[in-house]
Amino acid sequence: MILSILPVLYLLASITYIMGLKMLSKPSTARAGNLIAAGGMIIAIFATIFLYKFNGKSLGNYPWIFSAMIIGCIIGWLVAKKVKMTAMPELVSFFNGMGGACAALISIVEFDYLWRESRTANALFSEVAPGGHYLAIIAGTIIGSVSFIGSMIAWGKLAGKFKDFSFKGQHLFNSIVLILVFVSAIYTWFSPANNANIYFFITVALAILYGVFFVLPIGGADMPVVISLLNSFTGVAAACGGFLYDNKAMLTGGILVGAAGTLLTILMCQAMNRSLLNVLIGSFGGSSKAGPAANQAQGNIKEISVSDAAMLMAYAKKVIIVPGYGLAVAQAQHTCHELEKALEEKGVEVKYAIHPVAGRMPGHMNVLLAEADVNYDKLLEMELANEELKSTDVALILGANDVVNPAAKNDPSSPIYGMPIIEVELARQVIVNKRSMKPGYAGIENELFYHQKTSMLFGDAKKVLQELLAELKNI
Amino acid sequence: MKEIIYFLQQNIDTVYIVILMIFLGIEVIGRVPSVLHTPLMSGANAIHGVVIIGAIIVMGKAESGNYLALILGFLAVVLGTLNVVGGFVVTDRMLEMFRKKKVKSEK
Numbered sequence: 001m002i003l004s005i006l007p008v009l010y011l012l013a014s015i016t017y018i019m020g021l022k023m024l025s026k027p028s029t030a031r032a033g034n035l036i037a038a039g040g041m042i043i044a045i046f047a048t049i050f051l052y053k054f055n056g057k058s059l060g061n062y063p064w065i066f067s068a069m070i071i072g073c074i075i076g077w078l079v080a081k082k083v084k085m086t087a088m089p090e091l092v093s094f095f096n097g098m099g100g101a102c103a104a105l106i107s108i109v110e111f112d113y114l115w116r117e118s119r120t121a122n123a124l125f126s127e128v129a130p131g132g133h134y135l136a137i138i139a140g141t142i143i144g145s146v147s148f149i150g151s152m153i154a155w156g157k158l159a160g161k162f163k164d165f166s167f168k169g170q171h172l173f174n175s176i177v178l179i180l181v182f183v184s185a186i187y188t189w190f191s192p193a194n195n196a197n198i199y200f201f202i203t204v205a206l207a208i209l210y211g212v213f214f215v216l217p218i219g220g221a222d223m224p225v226v227i228s229l230l231n232s233f234t235g236v237a238a239a240c241g242g243f244l245y246d247n248k249a250m251l252t253g254g255i256l257v258g259a260a261g262t263l264l265t266i267l268m269c270q271a272m273n274r275s276l277l278n279v280l281i282g283s284f285g286g287s288s289k290a291g292p293a294a295n296q297a298q299g300n301i302k303e304i305s306v307s308d309a310a311m312l313m314a315y316a317k318k319v320i321i322v323p324g325y326g327l328a329v330a331q332a333q334h335t336c337h338e339l340e341k342a343l344e345e346k347g348v349e350v351k352y353a354i355h356p357v358a359g360r361m362p363g364h365m366n367v368l369l370a371e372a373d374v375n376y377d378k379l380l381e382m383e384l385a386n387e388e389l390k391s392t393d394v395a396l397i398l399g400a401n402d403v404v405n406p407a408a409k410n411d412p413s414s415p416i417y418g419m420p421i422i423e424v425e426l427a428r429q430v431i432v433n434k435r436s437m438k439p440g441y442a443g444i445e446n447e448l449f450y451h452q453k454t455s456m457l458f459g460d461a462k463k464v465l466q467e468l469l470a471e472l473k474n475i
Numbered sequence: 476m477k478e479i480i481y482f483l484q485q486n487i488d489t490v491y492i493v494i495l496m497i498f499l500g501i502e503v504i505g506r507v508p509s510v511l512h513t514p515l516m517s518g519a520n521a522i523h524g525v526v527i528i529g530a531i532i533v534m535g536k537a538e539s540g541n542y543l544a545l546i547l548g549f550l551a552v553v554l555g556t557l558n559v560v561g562g563f564v565v566t567d568r569m570l571e572m573f574r575k576k577k578v579k580s581e582k
Contacts, residue, residue, distance in 0.1 A: 017522050018499060024518045024566075025507035031570040034518050038563040041525065045559075048528045052535065059535025061545070068534065068549045072556025079557075080564035085572075091565055092517045099523050099558035105551035106529040109537075109544045132482055228516050234523045241529035243489060253525035255493050259500025261519050264512065271509050356509040363513040370572035 009047040010249035016040025017253050021260055044249045045069075085371045086328040089361040090158040093151045093227045096234055100147030103237035104204070107140035110244060111200055118193035125196040126189050133244065138185045140240035141200075142207040147233040149211035154227050157215075166217035171281060174213050181206045222279045224361040225268050229276075232261025271356045273418045301437070304455035306464065309431050310471035316393035316429075318349040320385065322422055323369065325359045326399010326434065330461035333372035336398065339465050340374065342472045351378050353385030353395075353422050355403035386423050395427035399434065399461050405446045414444060430454040433464050514569045521562025527555030 016036050023033025052059055059065075076095070083091050114137070118128035126134070156162045167173075184206055188199040218226050239254025241247070269276050304312075313319050321340070327333060340350045352374065358365045366379060380388060389395060397404055400422075407414035408421045424430050430453050437449070437456075448454055457464055483490060507515055530551035537544035 013525075017525075018503060020518065020522065021500070021515075022503045024515045025504045025511060027508065027511060030511060030514060030518075031567065034514075034521075034563060034566045034570060037518065037522055038567075041522070041559055041563070044525060044528055045531065048531050049535070052532060054532065054536045057536075059532065061534055061537060061548075064545065064549055065531055065534050065552060068552035069556045072553040073560050075553075076557040076560030077564060080561045080568065083565075085568075088513070088517075088565065088569060091561070092513070092520055095524075095558050095561040095565065096520050098554040098561070099520070099526055102530050102551045102555040102558060103526045105547045105554070106526070106533050109533045109547050109551075112543055131478070132486060224513075224516075228512075231516055231520050231523070234526070235519070238523045238526035238529075239493070241526055243486075245529060245532055246489075247528060247532075248492065250525050250528050251489065251492055252496055253522050255496035256500045256503075257519045257523040259497040260504045261500075261516070263501045263504060264507070264516055264519070267507065267509075268512055271512075361513045361516075363510045366510050367513070367569055367572055 004051060004053070006047055006051040006053075007248070009043055009051070010247070013040040013044035013047075013249045014252040016043075017256055021256065084331070085367055086331065087159070088367065089224060089227065089364065090155045093155040093158065093223075093230070096227065096231050097148045097151030097155065099234045100144045100151060100230070100237060102144070103140050103234065103241055104144030104148060106241050107137045107144060107244075108204070111137050111141070111197075115193065115197050115200070118196065121193070123193060125191055125193055128193075129189075134189055136240045136243040138188070138200075138203065140237050140244065141204060142181060142185065143233050143240065144237040145204055145207040146211035146214065147230045147237060149208045150215040150230045150233075151227065153212060153215040154223050154230065158223055162216070164217060164219055170213065170217055174210065177206060177210045177213065181210055218280065224357075225265055225272075225276070225279050228261060228265040228268055232258045232265060235259075235261055268357075272416075273420060301449050302455045304431060304457050306457065306467045307471050309455070309457050310468050310475060312429060312431070313343060313348065313394050313396065313468075314346050314472055314475045316348055318351070318388075318392045319343060319394045319396060320351050320353050320380075320389060320392045320424075320427065322353045322355070322385075322395060322397045322400050322404060322424060323358060323365050324355075324398060324400025324403060325364075326401075326461050328359055328364065328368055328399070330399065330463075332398070332460075332462035332465050333368045333374075335462050335465040335469065337369070337372040337374050339469055339472070340378070342469055346472070346475075351380050351385070351388060353382070353389070353424075354379050355382055355400070355422050358400055358403045382420060382422055386426065389423060389426040392427040394429045394431060395424040397424060397430065397432045397434075398465075401434070401446055402444070404448055405444065406448055406451075407444065407446070410447075416444065424448065425451055425453060428453070431457055433457045433459065433461055435460060514566055517562060517566040517569060521559060521566055524555060524559035524562050527552065527559055530555040 020033045020037025023029035114129045118125045121128055184199055184203040188196050191199050235254045235257030239251050242251030242254055269279055343350050354365050404422050404424045408416045408419040432454055534548035534552050537548050
């Protein structure tokens with residue numbers, strides 16, 4: 001028996017994934033955890049290239065493998081380094097899609113081998129392929145394809161390339177497509193060798209169709225949840241590959257991500273006080289939108305000029321800034337930090353209230369403000385912020401909407417009812433900066449804007465902040 | 476029924492691993508603070524890039540005449556590398572900002 005250290009290296013890699021994930025869930029060890037997992041990945045990759053034996057033979061095609069890896073490295077590195085912090089959520093989705101596509105491609109090639117075999121044997125496809133083997137291939141193909149196309153749609157949506165799209169009977173349509181995927185997958189298995197491949201590719205096409213219509217109707221605000229879900233899908237697809245090659249590193253890594261990703265998805269839903277089913281099916285549908293919107297879109301809004309707003313803040317004791325996606329879009333985090341400093345020079349206490357799901361991803365605002373060097377101590381979590389708001393003179397809302405919508409507290413018919421919010425109306429004055437009166441991503445009206453304490457300051461967050469800064473210097 | 480038991484018997488190691496990993500995956504990230512949701516998701520995203528091993532195997536065992544395997548395998552390795560490299564680098568970039576904050580607040 002020839003001793004091989006390959007399984008030992010795979011074991012090592014598996015351990016690093018587990019440790020990496022464990023460390024990633026604590027702020028103090030997170031970065032090291034990421035590096036450890038990356039180290040394990042490098043070991044697993046090079047061990048596979050140089051030590052893996054297939055039917056007693058080493059792998060070939062090294063030039064192909066290395067050139068592909070170099071291309072992937074360069075693109076991946078450049079994209080990951082160049083993209084702005086605000087586009088982070090899209091990027092995670094994009095890379096996830098790449099993983100899904102990779103899993104699907106592997107399964108397609110493996111299917112092709114089996115199919116050729118069955119064609120030479122001129123047998124029913126099921127007679128050649130062992131059941132477990134086929135199951136792993138078809139599951140890898142379907143899940144990988146759904147994950148790939150779903151991630152691409154999610155990426156496009158977050159990047160503003162697609163809009164939400166839903167039609168009547170969408171859920172029925174999706175269910176039918178999903179059933180067809182399964183039917184076609186089973187049909188492939190029992191069909192004669194000559195046309196098994198036709199049904200296989202029909203299965204792939206249907207899976208892609210399903211992926212598109214699975215993600216399209218889901219509201220943009222729920223995208224993080226969907227990305228997290230697709231992330232765990234890709235994990236399962238990778239695990240299918242692990243089963244296929246009896247490769248423990250792939251199996252453990254894939255299942256680990258599949259399980260952790262699913263839990264993470266549920267945790268994210270909990271942070272918004274909604275169930276996963278509600279996110280996937282609810283898609284903030286028509287009727288619930290019309291109701292509260294019609295009820296609340298009354299009363300007058302009050303506009304405030306930039307100089308008045310600056311005056312208000314300059315003479316306040318304490319200002320709390322509530323950032324949202326609008327701040328990220330306008331790339332105004334640096335200007336925001338400058339405003340904070342300018343106010344502090346005037347003796348105003350400035351803090352930030354961070355809602356866990358403000359922006360497009362949990363933690364989005366923390367990352368954004370950190371980029372602008374905002375001091376960590378100034379970021380208040382929601383509960384703490386609500387306490388402090390009681391003694392706050394001015395709450396300045398920068399491009400946040402749904403996370404400050406009182407409907408979540410008062411209106412049981414609202415789709416976001418029950419979501420914990422930052423209760424800005426506790427402050428003495430509320431200034432809301434928005435580009436227009438358009439509702440937020442959840443597509444619901446916000447009665448806060450009609451509140452007597454609220455003044456609206458329309459305009460792009462960055463521009464408005466710059467004007468505020470200029471005004472502050474004159475005071 | 477027989478087939479199922481046979482299948483389980485044949486793959487009992489794998490079944491054990493899958494079940495234990497499911498529990499481990501859930502346990503390991505049990506109480507993650509919401510601030511870390513995004514980096515954790517991104518980190519997990521990089522870890523499932525392990526699928527690249529499969530792509531390397533496909534590529535490495537493809538015979539020189541099998542263009543489908545060669546082309547798709549090549550593509551799979553490129554995409555898999557993208558997933559791994561991009562995933563880890565992005566996660567590191569996100570976490571770097573968290574650390575910068577930490578250092579500052581300690582000062």
